[in-house]
Amino acid sequence: MPGLVHVSTTINGNPTDFLCEPRQSLLEVLRDVLGMTGTKEGCNDGNCGACTVVFDGRIVTSCLVLGVEAQDKEITTIEGVATPEGLHPVQQAFLENAALQCGICTPGFIVATKALLDREPDADEGRIRHWLAGNLCRCTGYDKIVRAVLDAEDKMKA
Amino acid sequence: MASNIVLSEVEYNVVGKRHLRPDGVDKVTGRAQYGADVQLTGLLQGKVLRSPHAHALIKSIDTSAAETFPGVHAVVTAADLPFASLSREELGGEYQRLKLASNHVLASDKALFKGHPIAAVAAESQHVAEEAARLIRVEYEVLPPAMTVRQAMESDAPLLHEDLFTSELGELSDKPSNVASHMAFETGDLDEGLKQADVVLEREFETASVHQGYIEPHNSTAFCNTDGQLNIWCSTQGPFVVRTSVADILRHPVSRVKVTPMEIGGGFGGKITAYLEPIAALLSRKSGRPVKVLMTRTEVFEASGPAPGTWMKVKLGVTSEGKITAADIFLAFEAGAFPGSPVMQGAACALACYDVPNARINGYDVVVNKPKTAAYRAPGSPQAAFAVESVIDEICEQMGMDPVEFRLRNASREGVRRVEGPIFRRIGLVECLEAARNHDHYKAPLEGPNRGRGVAAGFWFNRGFQSAVNISVNPDGTVNLIEGSVDIGGSRASIAQQAAETLGIAYEDVKPTVVDTDSIGYTMVTGGSRTTFATGWAAIEAAEDVKTQMVERAARIWDTPVEDVQYIDGVLSHKSDPELRMTFRELARQLLGTGGGITGASNVDPTGEGNGFGVHIVDVEVDPDTGKTTILRYTAVQDAGKAIHPSYVEGQMQGGVVQGIGWALNEEYFFNDQGQMMNSSFLDYRMPTALDLPMIDTVIVEVANPGHPYGVRGVGEVPIVPPLAAIGSAISHAVGRRIDRLPANPGAVLEALS
C-alpha cells in the first residue's frame, strides 16, 4: 500500500489509531480498516445519510470526509449510541414504533436523531422532518420514523 | 389529524398484536450483518467495467494492462462464462435462454444498455480494482439506440437482438423485432359493450422508467473452493433463485452452491435477479480467493431495476347510471434490454377492481436500450391503474358522479370473473370503498385555491408459492423457527406470531432464524406480498406437526392412546383424566429423556390467491407559478385479510404510498440523446425526503381471506398501485388540466398550465 498515513483519533470515546491511504474516506476507514460496519454506505456521495456520524459535534456524511481528516477529532458512530445498560431512548423508540423495515438507513437516522434531540429536545414535526431530510428511507414513508422521534423526546424527558 | 385505524373481525392471542421484532435490537445498534459487511480471510474486492454506450457492438476487449496491474488477481469477461464454450448443439433447446441469461451477466458481442457489464477485476482493494478496470481497452462500434416503446416498435427501429422474434399470441413471427411478445385477454363482446354505453372516453398515457430505490446497493461475495463448493453471501430477496441462476449460468451443480442471504437493505422486487453473484463466483474461481463485488449507487441505477416505462391507451364505455359496459386497453411496456416486462401482470390487474362484462386487453413486451426491467412492488399494476383509474376519474368528473360511489357500483366482489379468467372468492374491495367513504378525510371539504382531491383503487394478486419452515422444541419450552424467507421488513415477527398462535405459546418463546439454502427446504422469494401469507402458512403447518408429535409424546409418557390426549392453548391434557395435564413448557423439559427432541417440518405451496385491494384518497395543492405539487393529506385504505402485525402492515402501506408519490411527482430515468442516463444519483433521481411529505394515514380493513388459516391476504404490493392515479387526478382537479404523463413534475405541470 503506497503512502499509508498514521491517524490518531477518538471514536466513541476510545482513543483509536489507524493507518489509511489519504484517498480512503472516513466511511471506508470505519468499515474496512476498523471493522465498524454499523455505519452504512448507500450512495457514497452525501445524498442518502446512511453513513451519518458525529464528527467534532456535528453530524456529517462520513463518505464525504477523508479518513486522514479524523486526526485529533472526536467521532461518534452508531456503535457508540447504546450503553452497556441498554439501548438509547432513540433506539428504543425506533424499535417500539416500528420505525424500521429493512434497517439499512436506521443507523444513520438514529445518529442524526440523537444529535437533534441532544440540541433541541422539543423539536416539532416540521423541525424533525427538516433535520432528517438528508437521511433517505425507502421503506417506511417516514411516518413511523417521525413518530418514533417524537416518542423519543418523551422518553428522554421521562 | 394523523390516524391509523384497524377494523378487525377476529381477535387472537398473538396474531394481530404489535410485538417487537426479533431482529430489532441488532438493527438499531448497527450489529446486523448486511451483505457489504461480510469479511473473509484473503478477501479480494471486485469491480465491474460497464458499457458507456446504450447500444454498441463490442469489437474487442483487451484486458492485458489490467491483468498485470499490481494488486490484481483476476480479470473476467463473457469469454469466461460457460456459454462461450458451449455449442448450440450441446445446449439444444436451452440455447436461447442461456444466451440471454449469460449476456445479461456479461455482454459478449453487444452492449445493450449503458451500464451493461463488459468485464470485471478482482484486486487487493476497491481502489486498485477501479484503477485496473479503467485500464481495460474496449473497442466499440456505437449503434443508434431505441429508448422508448414507441421508438422501438417503429418498423425501422434499431434492432437490439437479431434473433428475437415476436411471440404473437403464441405464434412466432418470421421477422426479427423489438416486440418480444404480444398477449391479449378478452371477455364478452367489446363492440356490443361499447354500443350499450352512454359515455365513451378514450385517453392515452405515458409513464417514465423508475427505480425501486432501495438504500442498500447490490453486493455479493463468493468463494469457490478447490473442491468445487461455491459459497455466496449476498443481499437478495430470493436465495434459492440466486442458487438456481448461478448454477444455471455457471453450469455448476446446484447442490454445490450454497447461498447465504445476509440482512437485506430493501429490495421491492429489485433484488431477485442475480447480477453480481455469477461475476463474483467467476472472479473467485479464477483467483482462488473470496471476492466481494459491490455496486456504486450509479451502477444500481444504470444496471439494476428499473420498473418499465409505458405507453398505454384506455377506452371505457359507461352507462348514464354509471355502470361500466366495455373496456378496450392497449399496454406497451418496456422490457429493457432483454425480454420480460410485467405487461402480463399489468394487463391482468388493469380491470381487476371492476366487474366489466366486455373487455379486450392487448399487451406488448418491447425491448429497448435500457437496463433489463426488474420487478417493482406490484409489477405492472401501478402503471395500468394510472391509465384506467384516470379515465374513470375523468368520466366521474364529466358525469358529475362521486368517484367512490362510481367505484362501488362497479366494484369486483365474490363471484366476479376477472378478464384473464379467475373468479374471485371473498374479497374486500367493497369494504375498502365503504371505509374510504366513511373516513373523516373523505368527508372533510377541501377548500382553497389550486387544491384538488384524487381517489383511486388498486389490486394485486398476492399469490402463494413454495415455503418451508422447521420448528424445534427447546428444553426450556421455547422453539427455534428456521425459515428460508429473507426478512425485508419485519417478517420474522409476523411468521413467529403465527407459529406462536398455533402452538399456544408466547410470541417471545418463538425464536426465528433465516438460514442459507443448505439448511432449509426450497423457499420462493420474499416478494409479491407472499411471505407472511405462504411462509406464515408453512410456520402454521410446522407448528401443527410439532403439536402432533407433542401429543404423541404425552401419550407415550402417560401410557395412554394418542386419541385420549388433547392440545389446547399450549396445554396438553388427558380428555378424561384431569390429573394428566402438562403445559408445553413442562413437556418440553421432559423430551430428551422420553424419546429425544421434537422438530416439526413443513413444505407448502399454497395455490390460491390472497387478492388484495386498496383505496386511496389524496389532497394536493399546486403552486400555479412554479407547477410544484405539495401533498397536503393522504389516506390509504386496504384489506389486509388479517393484519398479523398491524404496525408493519401500516408501514408497508405508508412505504408503498410514498414510493407511489415519488413515482407520480418526480422520479424518472432521464436520458440524453445517446441513451445515457443523466441522473443516476440520489441527488438528481429525487426520491421523496421526510420534508416532502405529511403523515400517511392508514385504515386496515380485515375481510379474512378464506384461503389462509388466519385470513392473511398479503399487503406489500397493493399500496403502490393507487397513488399514481390518485395524485394524477388530484393535480388534474387542482389545475383544471388532465395529467396523462408521469412524472407530473413541476416542469410538466407548468407546461400543462401554459
Place this chain on the structure above:
Amino acid sequence: MEAIEFTTPKTIDEAVQAMASKGDRARALAGGTDLLVQLRGGRRSADLVVDLKEVPELNEISYSPGSGLTIGAATPCYRLYANADVAANYPGLVDSASLIGSIQIQGRASFGGNLCNSAPSADAIPPMIALGAVANIIGPSGSRQVPVEDFCTGPGRNVLEPGELLVSINIPAPAANSGANYLRFIPRNEMDIAVAGVGSAVVLDASGQNFVSARIALASVAPTPVFCKAAGDSLAGKAVSDEAIEEAARLAMEDAKPITDMRGTIRQRIHLVGVLTRRTLNNAIKRARGEE
C-alpha cells in the same frame, strides 16, 4: 479514486507553498462535499489535497459595523447561521447557508468552497453578489481582491490561478433600511440542485416606500452565476410598486441564458427567474422595512 497525497498546513504561507508546489495538480479542501465526489467520479483529479481547516484566517467569522463581515473561506455553513452577527445582519446569507445540501452537508460545506467550485447552480453565490461581496485571494505573487460577480468564469472555472487560494470573503455592513433574500426553485423541498435561483438585495429610503438601490443575481441559468446589473439598477430611485418589481423581473429574465437538461428546460428556467425575482424582491423589501 486515484491515489492522492494529503497535507494540513497550519498557516497561510504553508498553504500557499503547498498549493504552489503542485500547480494545477493541487486541490484545496474545505468541506470536501464537492471535491471528494468529483475526485471519486473522475471529474477532477489531483496529486495533492491541501486541507485548509487548520489555517486560522480561513476559519474565522468576524463582523464589525465598520468593515462588515469577513467569512473565512473554509468556514462551514452551520457556523454562519449559528453566528449571532450573521443572523442579525445578513438574513440573505442565512437563507443560503441553511438550504445548501442537508444538515450533514451544512456541517462541512463552506461558502468559500461553493464559490471556488464555481458551479452555475451554487446557492451561496447569488446572495453574495447581491450583497456586494468581495473575494480575498492570496498566491505566490501576493494578494488581490475580486468582486464575487467577477469570480466565476465558466462551469467549474474561476479566476484563481494555479497556486492561488481564496482566503476569505468580505461583505459590506448592511446599509440602513436594507434587506436581502435568496430563494431557489427545486422539485423537492431539500437535497436538490437549483433549477433556478435568485438572490436580491435592496436598500430603501427612510420611508421604506422608495428604492435607493438594488442588486439581483441568478443561479442555474447560465454557465456562471449571473449578476443582473440592469435589473437592479432599474429599481434605483423608483417607488416600491408591483410595476417596478415586474420590470426588474423582466430584465432579470432577459439576463437568463439557460440550457435544457435533466433539471429543467430553458422555458421553465426563464419563467422561474421571473417568479423568484418577484418573490425575493418582495421578501427583501419586507426585511428592509423590518416587517420580518
